[in-house]
Amino acid sequence: MRWPIPPALPDLLAGRTVLECGRRGKYLLLRFDHGVQIVHLGMSGSLRRVPEQEAPRKHDHVDWVFDHAVLRLHDPRRFGAVLWHPDEAGPIAAHPLLARLGIEPFDPRFDGRWLHAYFRGRRVAIKQALLAGDAVVGVGNIYASESLFRAGIDPRTAAQRVSAARCDRLAAAIRATLSDALDSGGSTLRDYVGASGEPGAYFAIHAAVYERAGLPCRVCGTPIRRLVQGQRATYFCPSCQKR
Template identity: 70%
Template sequence: MPELPEVETTRRGIATIMPGRVLRRFNVHEARMRWPVPEHLAQTISGHVVQSCERRGKYLLINFRHGTQIVHLGMSGSLRSTPLDGDRRKHDHAEWLFDDARFLLHDPRRFGAILWHPAADGPVSAHPLLARLGIEPFDPAFTGDYLHSHLQGKTVAIKQALLAGNIVVGAGNIYASEALFRSGIDPRTRAGTLSRPRCGRLAQAIRDTLGDALESGGSTLRDYVNATGAPGAYFELHAAVYEKQGKPCPACATPIRRIVQGQRATYFCPRCQRR
């Protein structure tokens, strides 16, 4: 699934082109996605100027004066720039056409979403999909103290607490495994038992892991491409533990272990990462 670095990389790509331009046509080629694309969305936004392109968690927010288009890339989707006269591929379900630019949403599994939040309904942050999201990892308020206070009383494993997304967004399955390795924390540790100093190390590791991923453009998907069509290569080059089962830990050479938590694979070093 495209995670925060992939979505942010996509946002940066579309943000260099869309804002300030008139969306000449928005075409829906397949409305049957995770939730149906609103029936009149094409008429609602075609002919209007894109004001800005933002992100909240893993949601892209394409802002117009009269509302916000909320886009989710689903399990394997991408939003990419294509030539104006290029062919539309199978699974290209939606199309943004400008005078000199064209973007296509590609989503083979149709687990993504394209929704509309009218400005009359209040700030987009109040939308049900966004209202319960945790803090952004690069927000200055995301500190060890913040993390420690929000983990108090939680008996779930720290990896599960991070994946929930209601404390901090962006620490998806792969990035959580990597951040826990960097901070030396066993992923099975009960979240509420982490000390304030360990929370400080974990908060920094989350920022560093996601920051490194952003520098390389992602990727949590083997076939992920960003808004310009370029592939991501982060984990091919830099993963320390993810999908490294049985290989030597880069710090101590102990074989990396794989366990399953909440039906998700977790990788860690049993020597470097302590409960």
């Protein structure tokens, strides 16, 4: 895993009850009466409910054994994490992994004005600014490309050059894209599965640009282009998306 799993964790949690399941950005937060367990799935991890008698497969790393079920963490790349934050360490929001995260995309305060204020003075490309996670969380590589397409913004545009009006469109596009993804059960390319092992259907229904390099834009017919930004693939329509 990205960081060692605390060796005392099984003893800390044995016989305890999960009081609440929450989330902050891409971190899952399991609340107990004496602390919070922080879980991150990395790039290709998954949590599945499995029968109690099912033997672990290769790359299965952690089991949460409940009264009538087992929740299993599968992570081939080992970029995920399972950490413990005791109550005596302070509020979970102050944890170093969470303290600098941006606003949640469905927070009522998130809008174009929020983005425009954050992007002021930022010379980095708009897509990389979104991926940084300190303006708004939950917009990963796939949904950044898709949101920028919906908003009509070239991903190479410097963040500080995105006008207030276009920030309004971008905030709305981010919410719409993530809403579609949630309704479709996520976006399976290679690894993603739901809690019961089912794939997400976002790409079968909604994908406009991601992994469509060379194919015609669904709006104007121009071939979709692919470029690399910060070692991540970006897809966009050179006609529909303007700098």
